[in-house]
Amino acid sequence: MFKRYKNYLGIAGWGVGRRWGIERYLYILHRITGLGILSYFLLHIFVTTSRIFGEEVWEFMMRSVDKPIFKIGEFMVFLAFCFHGLNGLRLIFIELGFKLAIGEAEEPVYPYKTSLNKQRPLLFVCMVICIVLVILGGINFIRVFHF
Amino acid sequence: MKREIIFKILRYNPDNNKKPFYQEYKVEIREGMTVLDALHKIRETDDPTISMRFSCRMGVCGSCAMLINGKPQLACSTQVLEVSKKMIILAPLPNYDIIKDLIPDLSVLFEKHLSMKPYIKRDDIKDKEDPKEEFYQSPEDLVKYLQFAYCIKCGICLAACPTVATDRDYPGPMPLTQAYRYCVDTRDNGYKDRKDVLGDSHGVFRCHYAGECSNACPKGVDPAKAIQFMKRMLVFDYLKLLKTKKTAQCLGKPKDAKRMEGIPAPPEFTIK
């Protein structure tokens, strides 16, 4: 057996952008937002379960998380949810092979058009809705906390 | 128009080097020259020791796939000036071991390909082994897999895939596409033999549609699309909604048909 040099990209290979397409960036953002939401959610279960101990415990819990850093964190979770949800909806349509989302098998003619081109209107619609929701959430956030 | 362009090429010789390193060459490039042309020029004039694979030099054999300025492409069908007017960085395809310089070890790719049983599997072995007539297939049946049959096995999609970067058990876009190509072929009924590997925890569901395989594919095969169709097939099978396709049967000539007037008879068979 000859000597070989291992050339696997590793975790860097998930995120390295360079000359990649937009779907790659959405893929990595989908992962980051997913991890963010999950870590918030695990804490959220314990915080919200505290309501069974009555008003005092609940208000104490709410006071202890009533700091700008938590509020900004919560808003980040809202942003992450908007993105993850809408990008996830796009992925559901694609991954279940809906013809409207990715088209059908067809003979490739140069310059090649792939399923990526076919799903781009869907991507565009999802991201526009995401931006609208984020703006609405932002207005709400500013109104509540008078920043 | 001529331009002097710097080529940074990743060099690695397993006998002398512990780690790969970049070496620089200055090459005069004419308009229309491909990266492969430039590599040949470097070997002729500067350094004959650079190792690389190439064969057809027209995007058919898939030997010369390499990482060109960070994107896996075929060196023979990429023009230098379209990529950069200053510097080209060449490296072997990532996600494979390096044998020497620009040569990746593609044996992993072929092993994964083989694990997908990429050949016609039929229940009626007699028809397959010793067919007396042709299998009937309509043009509509053909289109279902033709796109995926254009694959040249250059290995670019595995180099572009983010999942393959970390998961060595994931077959990667090319083998999964070939699995779908045979599953959807009307002459084949080997889906039941392939579905266990495809529906494994390192199977099709580790694809998350980053879309890089389809972006990078030099033949427009669109592996990402085939993988999504494969997922659909598996999910429909799980929900018991999968329509069993009719396996193509042998179709002979009609026995007592008469030739239409004015149409000449075909020439005699040259091989009896």
Place this chain on the structure above:
Amino acid sequence: MRETKYWFWHIVCGFVMLFLLGLHMIIMHLDEILGVFKFAGERVLAFENVASRSKMIGFACIYVLLVGAALYHGLYGLRSMLLELSMIKPLHRLINIGFWILGVILFIVGAAGSIIFIIRFG
């Protein structure tokens, strides 16, 4: 084929959450603009508001469903990321079993919150 089953339910949970978590987010983060489900007082997180929502059987059911769907979807997502790391391959079996146990425990904690609240205050 087992992975097909897991993945299919991951997708189903994601789709369910899009609506349930969407509703939850509208209540919590668009409260100033839309002002829905604020039964008592202005602050959406005041105990009276939380209690009035938690006492409704419909809301409690949604919370239990949501906690289950979110846990399954989230833990499957994290598991699939970890399965893609070949460098921790010896741990994959442990991850598969550990995540089921973790999921069930967290579901019990989350669901207990909704059910005990109704019994105590409802």
